[in-house]
Amino acid sequence: xxxxxxxxxEIRSEIRELQQHQTNKVTxxxxxxxxxxxxxxxxxxxxxxxxxxxxxxxxxxxxxxxTWAPAVEQAIGRLLNxxxxxxxxxxxxxxxxxxxxxxxxxxxxxxxxxxxxLSLPHHMLPHTKHPTTxxxxxxxxxxxxxVLVDMGSAERQVLVRDYDVGKAVAFExxxxxxxxxxxxxxxxxxxxxSVQTILPLNRRLRTGRLxxxxxxxxxxxxxxxxxxxEEAQQCRKRKRDSEERLQDLQQHQQxxxxxxxxxxxxxxxxxLAFQDVKNSFAADAGPPSASAVDEIxxxxxxxxxxIEEKEIILEKLQFSxxxxxxxxxxxxxxxxxxxxxxxxEVDTFEAAEKELMEIEKNLQTSESEKAHYEDVMRxxxxxxxxxxxxxxxxxELLRQDSCRKASVICPESEIExxxxxxxxxxxxxxxxxxxxxxxxxxxxxxxxxxIEDLRMLYKEKEHKILRKQQTxxxxxxxxxxxxxxxxxxxxxxxxxxxLLKRQLTWQFNGHLGKKGISGKININYEEKTLSIEVKMxxxxxxxxxxxxxxxxGGERSFSTLCFALALHEMTEAPFRAMDEFDVFMDAISxxxxxxxxxxxxxxxxxQWIFITPHDVGLVKQGERIKKQQMAAPRP
Numbered sequence: 001x002x003x004x005x006x007x008x009x010e011i012r013s014e015i016r017e018l019q020q021h022q023t024n025k026v027t028x029x030x031x032x033x034x035x036x037x038x039x040x041x042x043x044x045x046x047x048x049x050x051x052x053x054x055x056x057x058x059x060x061x062x063x064x065x066x067t068w069a070p071a072v073e074q075a076i077g078r079l080l081n082x083x084x085x086x087x088x089x090x091x092x093x094x095x096x097x098x099x100x101x102x103x104x105x106x107x108x109x110x111x112x113x114x115x116x117x118l119s120l121p122h123h124m125l126p127h128t129k130h131p132t133t134x135x136x137x138x139x140x141x142x143x144x145x146x147v148l149v150d151m152g153s154a155e156r157q158v159l160v161r162d163y164d165v166g167k168a169v170a171f172e173x174x175x176x177x178x179x180x181x182x183x184x185x186x187x188x189x190x191x192x193x194s195v196q197t198i199l200p201l202n203r204r205l206r207t208g209r210l211x212x213x214x215x216x217x218x219x220x221x222x223x224x225x226x227x228x229x230e231e232a233q234q235c236r237k238r239k240r241d242s243e244e245r246l247q248d249l250q251q252h253q254q255x256x257x258x259x260x261x262x263x264x265x266x267x268x269x270x271x272l273a274f275q276d277v278k279n280s281f282a283a284d285a286g287p288p289s290a291s292a293v294d295e296i297x298x299x300x301x302x303x304x305x306x307i308e309e310k311e312i313i314l315e316k317l318q319f320s321x322x323x324x325x326x327x328x329x330x331x332x333x334x335x336x337x338x339x340x341x342x343x344x345e346v347d348t349f350e351a352a353e354k355e356l357m358e359i360e361k362n363l364q365t366s367e368s369e370k371a372h373y374e375d376v377m378r379x380x381x382x383x384x385x386x387x388x389x390x391x392x393x394x395x396e397l398l399r400q401d402s403c404r405k406a407s408v409i410c411p412e413s414e415i416e417x418x419x420x421x422x423x424x425x426x427x428x429x430x431x432x433x434x435x436x437x438x439x440x441x442x443x444x445x446x447x448x449x450x451i452e453d454l455r456m457l458y459k460e461k462e463h464k465i466l467r468k469q470q471t472x473x474x475x476x477x478x479x480x481x482x483x484x485x486x487x488x489x490x491x492x493x494x495x496x497x498x499l500l501k502r503q504l505t506w507q508f509n510g511h512l513g514k515k516g517i518s519g520k521i522n523i524n525y526e527e528k529t530l531s532i533e534v535k536m537x538x539x540x541x542x543x544x545x546x547x548x549x550x551x552x553g554g555e556r557s558f559s560t561l562c563f564a565l566a567l568h569e570m571t572e573a574p575f576r577a578m579d580e581f582d583v584f585m586d587a588i589s590x591x592x593x594x595x596x597x598x599x600x601x602x603x604x605x606x607q608w609i610f611i612t613p614h615d616v617g618l619v620k621q622g623e624r625i626k627k628q629q630m631a632a633p634r635p
Contacts, residue, residue, distance in 0.1 A: 553584025
């Protein structure tokens with residue numbers, strides 16, 4: 001029931017979101033924050049070089065209904081909330097508008113608005129009958145389509161209906177220019193080299209944002225919610241029926257127990273009656289007749305059967321009695337523990353009572369002492385206190401009079417400003433005043449400025465020092481933030497450098513392995529050096545060649561080719577060219593090198609130009625491979 005209720009709440013929440021999107025389609029791509037962002041952009045539109053485009057999801061629609069909506073959202077869902085601007089300055093302005101609208105982590109893409117819509121040739125698209133993400137999308141803005149192609153590779157994402165077809169397209173058919181395959185149920189499939197990867201549905205990804213008709217989606221969800229509610233009601237009905245059956249079974253159990261108790265009592269009475277009959281029969285010692293014997297035998301067999309039934313009931317009652325005795329033992333143990341705890345509480349209570357009696361005794365002693373001291377206060381202390389108070393009042397009046405006379409000479413505020421009275425005698429204060437007067441005369445002769453001018457100059461200097469300290473503190477904070485950012489970036493750079501060095505070594509060793517050679521690339525970023533170690537298969541001494549000058553010409557060319565291919569795998573370019581890459585190679589090394597280069601170029605899907613003075617007749621044929629041979633130079 002709880003699972004059904006949770007599912008129903010989720011469906012209701014999704015219905016509310018769709019109803020909100022139905023009112024304003026833009027809210028599907030960022031919620032209420034995107035509305036605030038668009039209003040902020042409208043307020044600052046005169047500052048932008050070109051008005052930003054976004055969110056991208058509000059500028060695209062599906063061509064053939066909502067069939068491919070789940071797969072398309074799985075493929076380019078991360079770009080649907082993004083905004084497009086024309087340069088870096090507009091990106092900073094848009095970031096400020098996002099902060100004003102409280103829209104954090106807004107994705108901003110910088111793209112040239114003046115570029116026309118990209119024209120993709122047929123040979124650069126996946127050769128398959130299944131649609132691509134770009135083919136099922138439509139937009140009136142060419143910049144949006146260009147961003148989906150350049151940033152999302154929408155033209156190389158193939159959409160299929162189910163899991164099995166997706167595996168066949170992604171891994172078995174080896175389609176060129178294919179990047180990823182998406183299914184309607186949310187699976188993502190792709191291969192990188194020899195590694196095949198299948199990712200399940202991303203549950204956190206929001207779906208239904210590209211629906212053309214929200215009404216149909218809302219009706220489907222309402223039907224699903226109604227079905228879930230019906231299932232929950234059926235579960236609640238089954239629960240009520242089960243509770244009623246449980247009550248009936250408990251009532252039946254009580255009735256059976258009562259019948260069992262009455263049957264036990266009846267059995268006991270029958271046993272006693274049987275014993276009486278047996279005794280009376282033994283007392284009548286006369287020879288019984290045959291009919292009497294048969295009757296008695298029949299009665300004995302009946303009584304024995306009844307005894308067996310009663311014994312079965314007795315065993316059950318004995319089992320119940322054992323359980324009751326076990327419960328009695330548990331209750332006895334609980335009662336004993338309760339008695340022990342009660343005994344401890346009684347002991348504690350007695351100790352508290354003794355402590356209370358002692359406190360009462362101390363209280364009485366204290367009251368007697370209090371009465372004694374109150375009597376002493378009345379007879380001896382009160383008179384002295386009154387006399388001291390009268391003397392205090394006289395001295396206070398004398399102090400006030402003296403303060404009034406002294407304030408005429410020097411106000412009290414000036415004394416407090418100088419730090420107050422430190423306990424000096426009048427003679428000491430007079431001597432200190434004379435010294436200060438002499439110093440004042442000396443300083444007045446030395447400096448022409450007045451005290452007020454010096455005070456103003458002091459305040460200006462103090463204010464300037466405070467401003468400098470604040471500026472220094474702000475710079476310290478900025479330096480600290482820059483240092484933290486520098487340390488973070490340096491750590492990431494070190495990690496990326498290590499990973500790139502490993503990747504280069506692995507790929508270099510992989511290409512060398514096609515000829516049975518192994519090798520390693522040592523990179524020292526501090527000394528800015530790169531060295532290559534190559535181990536030939538016929539080298540029995542297990543020593544590596546650390547200097548490529550120790551290799552033959554063909555081995556050096558092949559090693560250089562493998563190093564270049566390893567670098568090519570780590571970079572991307574629309575076309576590449578290699579000249580005289582197979583010089584000094586023997587026929588076998590040249591064939592391996594040509595096959596490796598051609599296979600690598602076909603797998604990468606980019607354009608390659610190979611220039612060599614040797615024969616290229618050994619290169620395999622293909623629809624994407626073209627050979628051009630120049631005429632021999634004239635003598």
